Amino acid sequence: MSMDRRRFLEVAGLSALVVAGKRGFDALTDGGRAEGATERRPAARWAMVIDLRKCVNDRGCTDCIAACDRAHNVPHFDERAHEVKWIWREPFEKAFADHGSPYTEDAFKSKSLPVLCNHCDNPPCVRVCPVKATWKRDDGIVMMDYHRCIGCRYCMAACPYGARSFNWLDPRPRVKELNPDFPTRTKGVVEMCNFCEERLAKGRAPACVEACGEQALVFGNLHDPGSEVRRLLRTRHAIRRKPELGTGPNVYYLV
């Protein structure tokens, strides 16, 4: 035999290193960008504006939440630890802990409001994901690929809004009414609001927006100066959650 075992192991090891090195090099140069992000024109920059004057969430309305849960097969766990949430209600002082003086907050003391993924311009969750299971589309939507997620939960540590949920257990038995038009998730992956990208693809508004009887939720394209979201942001005072972190959140709250 011309190749003894030791020699074979050396060659095999070296080859593996070369292949790994090539992959790493590709990723460092441009291979990493080729996938996921496509060369599409950034036609839109989706954003949501939530009018807190109109929103009656603090009076117990959960229409937006219920619509989202139905549309996306969001499971309901009784124990807080295993909760999965895409859009949910949060007291004003939790969502905007660092906002205003003690006196301006008087007006909002009992106020609760809907919170969801902010689909940040500069999302920390995307930055930390080791497998590109979460990434930002050209139109600004932060996507999740449930097929690829390894369940390391680094994105959950990185998100400063607590917008991400992990499937600690099999979610399917905990979905109230299964909607066959949208998949459930499997245990061991992270999930969060997708700005209803599956509905946008069909030209429909997000489920929460459509469900809001008060029309407190407005969805639109920030790149279009004539859009309703731009009109609202032009005429009303809007605040965002933790803009000082440099994440560039795209959910605006009109106060």
Added chain:
Amino acid sequence: MVALEKALVGNRRYWTWIGALLVVIALGVLSYLRQLQFGLGITGLSRDVTWGLYIAQFTFLVGVAASAVVVVLPYYLHNYRAFGKITILGEFLAISAVTMCLLFIFVDMGQPGRVLNVLLYPTPDSIMFWDMVVLSGYLLLNAVIGGITLGAERKDVPPPRWILPVIILSIPWAVSIHTVTAFLYSGLPGRHLWLTALLAPRFLASAFASGPALLILLTMVVRRLARFDPGQEAIQKLSLIVTYTMIINVFFVLMEVFTVFYSQIPEPMSHFQFLFVGLDGHAPLVPWMWASMALAVISLVLLITPRYRANERLLAVACVMVFASLWIDKGMGLIVGGFVPSPLGHVTPYVPTLPEVSITLAIWAVGVLMLTVLYKMALAVREELA
């Protein structure tokens, strides 16, 4: 593997020890199978506290692994002969510790079947990707170095010349594994306990205290069990290293405390409040954190006083204290403390569950088993030559 057969002969006590470790491992494997089937909901983790006991052990053990450099550097760079006998012990400790690190990451994954995605879709933006690179590289480096040097020792010849640059490379590499591990945490915008440039230096200081402390204890154990004497000088020099690094570590912690509390910025303060006095009526880590502090202070008294440090019995006590103090502080304290309160200000207590503890113990047992076998090999080769 060099001299693996040496690990297959041993007295009754050796086999009882191996058997006991295997039992702990078997129990952990059973718990892990349950976790695989049931999901990570079997642990005490939650939507707010997403990392816990597993990642705490991982973080702490990266430090133990990195500490091999503390014996390798003086011996190879400064030709410090007293460490000649224990460098191999340091390198083998590194191998076992890195293996435990990798196992702890693995059991923490929600989709372990997809672990190769990290290689299929390499993502240089992610610090976790780099952590994987440096950790597996470090494991490889130490396995090669340990294997080659022990093999040469066995044949009573000097190791091949090419191994020296590899050993030199392992020195900055050891620093890198703990720096990158600190970067995992210190670059996240919403986590105020971790968002500090001091995290990596703190990690290194605590690593170079806890690792050598463990190495001192291990050499003491080995000296009793085998015909092996690392030498008084080696142990005393190591204890000096532990003393200085522990002082630096406590100094860093105090600097952190000053900045956080003098600035009075609420969010960073809230994490320390949760850890040391409790927040919103939840104080699960308070006794642990004060224990860690107390152990640090007492160990420093023992270490700094030359008379106590020279007394090997007291030195052993001090080393146990250093190890335990840092295991709490850099493990559960750092990881769980970083998650509570959550970015929304919610306080969610976290207590590990029984299966979680069982899996954790099993991984420690794997590490100890590896260490036992590796040390057995190294010492058997030495005895053969003697």
Added chain:
Amino acid sequence: MSDRGLIVGGLVLFLALVTLPLWFNVAAGTTSKLPELTLPEGKDPFGTAEYMRASHMDLLMTWRDEVVRNQERTVVGLDGKTYAKSLTGTCLACHVNRATFCDRCHDYAAVKPTCWECHLEPRPVQRAAQ
């Protein structure tokens, strides 16, 4: 060599154990019986039966990545018509019975695809409409 009997005996025992599943299947007569699948009328617009049998998983994975990651949601079939790249929406519109098509063959081949851990079979009403 005095160990000869032991070695040969051990090898025979090893071979017997390794090939046990084969003998088991021969005895049960399951190998010769191919699964009976419920097949739809007409031609598959995405490839021949041979191609599909061998590569449907690759096709589905490609579709999956294109839809999820690149927003390329439609595909033109061999018949020139445009289809949505969708397992539940397009494939199952004709292969109406998952149990007697997908599952039966997967069971036979002893593979466990994870598709159905998340994806749901379409409602019967929807099917009728399509």
